[in-house]
Amino acid sequence: MAKELTKIQKAIYDFIMYQKFRVGRTPSLAEIAEKFGFKSRATVQQHLHALEKKNYIKREVGLSRNIEIIKRDTLIQEPIIGEVAAGSPLVVYSNVIDMVELPGVVKLPKESFLLRVRGDSLRDANIFNGDVVIVNPNLVIQDGHIVIAILEDSAVVKRFYRNEDAIELVSENPEYEPIIVRRDNNKFRVVGVVIGIYRNLELKKRR
Amino acid sequence: MAKELTKIQKAIYDFIMYQKFRVGRTPSLAEIAEKFGFKSRATVQQHLHALEKKNYIKREVGLSRNIEIIKRDTLIQEPIIGEVAAGSPLVVYSNVIDMVELPGVVKLPKESFLLRVRGDSLRDANIFNGDVVIVNPNLVIQDGHIVIAILEDSAVVKRFYRNEDAIELVSENPEYEPIIVRRDNNKFRVVGVVIGIYRNLELKKRR
DNA sequence: ATTTGTACCATACATTTGTATGGTATTTTT
DNA sequence: AAAAATACCATACAAATGTATGGTACAAAT
Known part of the structure; x- marks a missing residue:
């Protein structure tokens, strides 16, 4: 299930963590895109899909700024x-x-x-x-x-x-x-x- | 500055606290409205304005699910x-x-x-x-x-x-x-x- | 009696946000 | 060499979200 993350996936995951737990606000796709210089939110969406498939995060469709960090056993x-x-x-x-x-x-x-x-x-x-x-x-x-x-x-x-x-x-x-x-x-x-x-x-x- | 909150304001403030710190997701205006049975998000908006004026929360315009809890001295x-x-x-x-x-x-x-x-x-x-x-x-x-x-x-x-x-x-x-x-x-x-x-x-x- | 503050509603609108689709390029795996 | 995975883009769209305005009702303060 919990495959290894690629470099960018890890970076995005860390950024979400940081924003969510340090800054206190879960980032939107747009904010993640801006942070990493992506010109399309779709790119972020795809990375988040990857993170979700690898069971690192969980989201509910439709809700904004809604990324749940899955407590990793590692x-x-x-x-x-x-x-x-x-x-x-x-x-x-x-x-x-x-x-x-x-x-x-x-x-x-x-x-x-x-x-x-x-x-x-x-x-x-x-x-x-x-x-x-x-x-x-x-x-x-x-x-x-x-x-x-x-x-x-x-x-x-x-x-x-x-x-x-x-x-x-x-x-x-x-x-x-x-x-x-x-x-x-x-x-x-x-x-x-x-x-x-x-x-x-x-x-x-x-x- | 920090006037007393009315009953509803306090309830909304507590709800935001609860959602933000226990559930882990800052509620949207719609979610707050639903929780309290308001039929309009504008009502929530006004309560949030009141909370902001009384210096209990802080928001930035335009950003969704963005309510910062002001550390109260009380x-x-x-x-x-x-x-x-x-x-x-x-x-x-x-x-x-x-x-x-x-x-x-x-x-x-x-x-x-x-x-x-x-x-x-x-x-x-x-x-x-x-x-x-x-x-x-x-x-x-x-x-x-x-x-x-x-x-x-x-x-x-x-x-x-x-x-x-x-x-x-x-x-x-x-x-x-x-x-x-x-x-x-x-x-x-x-x-x-x-x-x-x-x-x-x-x-x-x-x- | 009038003003002020509180508490709500409806409606309209602009932005933000998430979603979907189809595409290109590069690297990795088979 | 072909297939699969990765990493991005542009674009379009719908839903969620915040904002603004004007209104009603009621209680408390002046």
Whole structure:
């Protein structure tokens, strides 16, 4: 059923996604045509037919701006609920700030949530600015785990080590000093363990 | 600017919200007319003009199905990111499971998030099954605070008390036994402090 | 008593939008 | 080499959609 999309089909599909979920308005055929430089809406219509046949979208005849994105079993839409700093502390837990599509293989645990990483202090752990991390708040934290931690009212993503009287949050990137937290500091808390990262390579280029 | 809406205006506004965010398709004037039994689209047009003048929506001329919801300072759309048990432990941190509209007076701190409460162990604290609690993950926890706590891989909402060697999670409802957690239990963690609750009385009836 | 605001209708019209058909050119598959 | 798939165009048409105007009825405010 779900055959591969051609380049243009994929591009159109992505554009629809973008318009629908980011901009908040499903594009009309004319708008899609304009975007891609087509001189005829019929061209778009044919591409949409192709997308429909390949089961990527669904439409009802006659209704304008009516393109339903079929939830792919190979692609999941997930909200990103905040940002964390990989370098110096940053804002966390705003609300849904973005959406990502994840390949289904990623298999998110039910309890996990997504945060976008800012800064590059974990560069050597292969986590980069703009990456989306998958955070499980229910895991038992172990030394060496990459965790999301809250300090005061900002948050960081760092490697976690603990000893007798302190917790150490370490960047992989030597440019950043480790953060030492005394155990009795009650303004500090670990939100969760990073169990995966996701990076959209296509979007990456645009940043 | 933002005057009060009349009954019908509010109903139309809600319908647009519902269609746009739950169904995923902004309604056309004809669809709104049909929904409310209007025989003319002009009637809808006039209501939309009123909504626009009162700064509740925004439209661009000519474009179909193009109604932008203005983020009201008196009404906020927020995602609910999970469920917690007020009685026995339950699942927490699924992803966005619902949306609520909050009266703006609630003034959510940026970092806070929403969870829906299941069970009625906090009945005497006036928190009921189905309520949405506003959780701040960055507050310093104090005795007597109502908190969201994670035990193993489920979560509860209870009152929080601590003494020398243990933490006690107490239900307001005497039918539920307090949960005692030893301080060295590392499978236990407080996710945040409940700083508010929200209950939609209109929806409540449907439950 | 008059004005103003709200809530609707009918009708007409212009645009937008989706649909259908037939055509050309290029690449890919058989 | 022939067939099939892909990628586009022009054109025509019908339906959906938004817009404009003028009207009626009623309640509330002045």
